[in-house]
Amino acid sequence: MSLKKLNPALVKEVQALKEEGRAKAPERVIVDYIPPRGVKGPRYKIRGADQEFIRLNSNSYLSLSHHPELIKAADEATHKFGVGPGAVRFIDGTFHYHVDLEERIARFVGKPAAKIFNSAYTANLAVALTINNKQTYWIGDELNHNCIIRAMRISNVARENKAIYKHNNMEELKQHLENIPAGIQRAVVIFDGIFSMRGDYAPIDRIEKLVAAYQDRLPEGIITVVDDSHGIGAYGATGRGTPEFTGAGPDVIVGTFGKAFGVNGGFIAGSPELIEAVRQKADTYIYTNPLSVADCAAAVKAIDIADSPEGQERLKHLHERIRQFREGLEALRMESIPGPHPVAPLMVRDTAKTHRMVQRLYEKGILVVGLTFPVVPRGDETIRFQINAAHTEADINYALEVLSEFKT
Ligand SMILES: Cc1ncc(COP(=O)(O)O)c(C=O)c1O
Structure with a gap:
């Protein structure tokens, strides 16, 4: 009542x-x-x-x-394993389709490892939940997607541990890198690859150059994280997204299967160490059922087709x-x-x-x-x-x- x-x-x-x-x-x-x-x-x-x-x-x-091949793949997976996973990944909710999709997307974006999520939204939350601690500094573009902004809040990033630069303003980004407070151990520069309301892109090559100049100042370094949800599959000469378009190699790539690939779900791709830390630390991975086998089978097929x-x-x-x-x-x-x-x-x-x-x-x-x-x-x-x-x-x-x- x-x-x-x-x-x-x-x-x-x-x-x-x-x-x-x-x-x-x-x-x-x-x-x-x-x-x-x-x-x-x-x-x-x-x-x-x-x-x-x-x-x-x-x-x-x-x-x-x-696409008939995506529908067929989803159909076959469903007929074999049913429509739902029955449990979270840790409790025998991991099917070979989940692992296949992780391997396939990692290969597509040119990273050694990946983890999949129900959405890119929850993947971005996972990035912050995994990496943030009291000595982490976050620098982001003012037009970053809501999920990156929410990621800062959900992982309790303190006000003094984050800075925002005007959209694509490299001068301001440089200032923020210059002003990283004493005592900070690691920093993350995080940005959308394609900005969803405008269709313009982050100059990742220039961001990487700036970051490289400050890399030695922090004991645990500075990493670049791109959320290329609108870029992967649709942008760059072979659809590898904004990193391909800008000739850059960001440390971590977040993306979705729900846009260019036409399916559903999200991913984080990066080093095996990062991906294992995600698996151990990210609540949005640990405490929720994974994608259905149908989504995974269709997404693998979508990447195969995008790559053909x-x-x-x-x-x-x-x-x-x-x-x-x-x-x-x-x-x-x-x-x-x-x-x-x-x-x-x-x-x-x-x-x-x-x-x-x-x-x-x-x-x-x-x-x-x-x-x-x-x-x-x-x-x-x-x-x-x-x-x-x-x-x-x-x-x-x-x-x-x-x-x-x-x-x-
Ligand atoms: C930059 C960016 N990240 C994440 C998302 C969310 O993607 P998903 O639907 O997979 O959660 C969107 C969707 O609009 C987006 O534009």
Whole structure:
């Protein structure tokens, strides 16, 4: 009965979020999937709406989630071992599919070892839970994903043990490295590879150079950690992500199987010593059931495909569609943040216009995400478009045609 008393307080708190403009809109519910036909890519049906929709807001960059080989792999694993692991990894919840996926993703990103998680979110929490102690200093980009920010809090990083640099500002990063307090034993420079709202990337090569100059100052060194959830599989010449794109080799790579690979789950890749420490220390690994065997089998298949000529073909098609969309925006004289990533933000810089455009796109059967204050600073109102390998030339032309209604 205590919810009776709590409920009104919660309603008030949600109301406050609404008034601050931070409340989430009701969720749309997808009720049907229509496979590609002719010049059209896949379409989706949404509860309560008659028309079909193109998803221009999906992270499934290589568009593998309907791939028959992934479905077959998930199906076979499920038929053999069932739908759930029955226990955490330590209590005989480890199946060969979990280990296979760890080996496969480590090989894909060029690291000796990896651990898998239910999500990249919990993988990032695990990084901090494993590495942090009272003599650890953390330096991060101001636009880091929520899970990195939350990781600092959940692992009790003290205020004086962390520093934030302005987005991609190497001068500020250098200052923070210079000012690491006395008594600190180890430091971690942590950043997104691709910044999910903007589609721009961290200059990891430059970050590594800066870190190298300060490496000898700390007894346990300074490591670089990249969360490349939006980069792995979709970015760089062979889809190895932001490290490949920047020619860098960060010490630790965190990523997801839920974006370019089209499945679910996350990982940490690094040295065998780090990965064993994760296994021993990270609550988000220890106290929760692992991914299903179906997820793991499908993810291994997704990586195999990404690593094959078929994957390279998908990547090529993806990059062509991204180029087509970006050139189209330019021809309409619409502002974006340049770059070859599938996240292509349209900078609208006006709240009312952003809402109008998102609504119009919806009416015309196009799903996108509008970002307004306080999610982005005032003046940076944006519509985030995400291209994927299932979009056709005709799909992109159609989206541009709808956008042309807003040409000024
Ligand atoms: C940088 C970054 N890290 C982590 C995540 C979370 O990924 P997952 O869904 O696997 O938890 C996201 C998803 O939006 C992200 O953009």
